[in-house]
Amino acid sequence: MSAKNSQQTPQKDKLSNGQMFAYGLGGIVNNLLGGAIGFMSIVLNVGLGINPALVGTLQAIPRLTDAITDPVMGYISDKTRSRYGRRRPYIFIGAIAVGLMFALMWQLPPGNSEMFYFWFFLIGSIIFYLFYTMFATPWVALGYELTTDYHERTRLMGVMNFMGQFAWISLPWFYAIMENDRLFSDSVEGARTLAIVIGVFVAIVGAVPAIFLKEKFVAVDADSGEKKISMLEGIKKNVAEFLKGLVTTVKRPEFLKLCAGTFFLFNGIMLVGAFSSYITIFYVSGGDNDMGAKYMGLFGTINTISTLMAIAAVTWISSKIGKRKTFILATSITMIGSLLKWFSYDPMAPWKVLLPAPMIAVGMGALFTLMGSMIADVCDLDELETGERREGMFGSIYWWMVKLGMALAFGLSGYLLNATGFEVELGGAQSSSTFFWMRIVDVFIPAAAALIAIISVASFKITEERALEIRSELEKRKAKTAPVSAALSSE
């Protein structure tokens, strides 16, 4: 869509800077919670001596429980009717509960057995992830419904994604903080204190979106006028409704295209994250850890700065050419960046490893900016066809898919590295075939995944014109049901 055809955002649909900022604070908390356990878990192995396989299990099991709790929470939130709305109460209570739980789960008492710590942390993790879901699912859904405008949604997601990056900047420093022997006697004590600091931050900052944002939609009481039923029948009915909603959601083609696009682009890059480090250290730097670490650090810095710039650029370009085309453009740049790695891994010119960093960052910057906005458009289409607003269900399934994919990518990464023949004891003296296969995996898996992501999203049908048509239909319908909504609001 050309710039002149692009619609201006009506004043009523515009969000203030304060609203965007309040929602973006949730992005910081969400990313912090999502990444903190992964970055701090090294303490379980290094500080408490828990077997790495058990540590891996500790991180994998909550992903399985998420499969149930995420959509259930989405359903509960979608169906909730309260004077404070259907998202904000959960965000408020969830932020405080998850902050408290995060602080508690790291208070590992000293002098216990490996299995004690395993069970202590496993139970703590499961409860933590329950509260995390309680906070994150309604917060994600709230973002989809804060504005109905096609472009304002992208701007909101851009601000959220931009602010959320600050969590990713801070996470890699956690280990250095916990290990600081001037601050703490050991890394376990460091983890205890750091967890309290994070917990307090999460509880306070995470509650901000619930306090300062207003919900746009009110759940329609589908049961009004129906006769009262027993609790058991109520549960049965809700389970049946939940399952029906789940099936409806996962059968929606436009939603599946977005899921596929995200799954492949995101996990293609996650899968080879470790490979890039290994190739930089052992191939490009010949096993010189210092030199490799220097280039990895520079790569990370360039990548972060580029991601922040990409988010701003993508938000702007999307308002000119539309979300789908912007996604394809950004993902294509990432694909080219991935392919460029084949030429940039040069032991005679190690600095070349930095060249693809800005290009790879573009796709990642675009992904969670555009996808959130596009899912909100799908929610409108879904409402048009089903009469329900189910941001919670869409958001929860989408993010569960992201989390599951990430867990699979991390797990598969180790197997792939072994399959290349990599032996850590050989240092830089790996065989040529090992380096060849490491580079093949590192270059072509994310490039191929990006291509699949482009193909998946290329046929996404909700263009700006279609989104406006849908919105117009919904507004007409809303006007007809306005008296009912007003009556419900005043209850």
Next chain:
Amino acid sequence: MKLSNFIIVLLVGISFAMFGGCQEISEELADIDPEGVDTLRITMIAKSSDNPVFTTAKKGALQAAEELSEKYSMLHVEVDWETPATEDANRQVEIIRKAVRENADAIIVSCSDRDSLTSAINAAVDAGVEVMTFDSDAPESKRFTFYGPDDEKMGEMLADKLAELTEGKGKIAILGGNQDAPNLKKRINGIQNALADYPDMDNVGTYYHPENEVDAIALMDSVHKMYPDLIGWAMVGSWPLFGDKLMDIIEPGKIKIVAIDALPVQLKYVEQNYVQLLLGQPTFRWGKISVETIVEKLHEKEEVKEIIRLKPIPVSIENLGGWSRQLRAWGYTDIPEKYLVM
């Protein structure tokens, strides 16, 4: 203040708090020495400073000292490189005595002569200085640990690889270097023990010689004349590979050769298929692991094993590029570019 300006200020604030704050902690970790920092002074004595294998060991030691000083805020590790220009056991003894006089906390030494150094090491330990050996041990001394290869195991690895290359049959010989060198004796024992598992392999003998290129090649030439059907050599050192002359008396690939050590000068033999396997020693780790071990014992008060084994790295045409880059990373400068891009 307008809301938008407030948001910008707040965002900048968060950036500083989360990024700058972390940076500050990192700098605190790395740069500032608080009061009460424990300085650990280590004297490192290799065999000779004109030998590049020891130059890389020095690089490893200095790198470990820097990393450990960064890791522990209350510890500063100093490495004092005190190595004779050429091999001289008496000079090493003098350096040990000087280190004791100057209150070094620990000494790392590769012994040029175990008998001469044993008493000096014992005197240092009695004076309260911890000593560990690397590369070349003084096993009867009071040193607390030795870091080096398992020579017998290296011999076994050579024999097994030679058996693989010759399909376990035919005449082979062992090039033995100095008959009195204890480490070479162990390597030869390892080869002979392993060959017992290959009944169709015929070891025509172990050949000793002065440890230089010319004598080693002359000996090999005479053995070839005695046994024209010889198909393999197991070399416990790489003396014939320290120049180009070996190429004049053998054809690439006709006789299978496996040897210990994989220095830059030897790599052309692997590239041109004169030699099928070299067992390289990660000499950089001599220094790195030794300094880390000293810190483990003196600062962390941890138990240290009496012998810490260095694992040799097999080098063949398959990983010639990787090994070349690794050598460069360890500080070797005379590596042809064609190997570095393999």
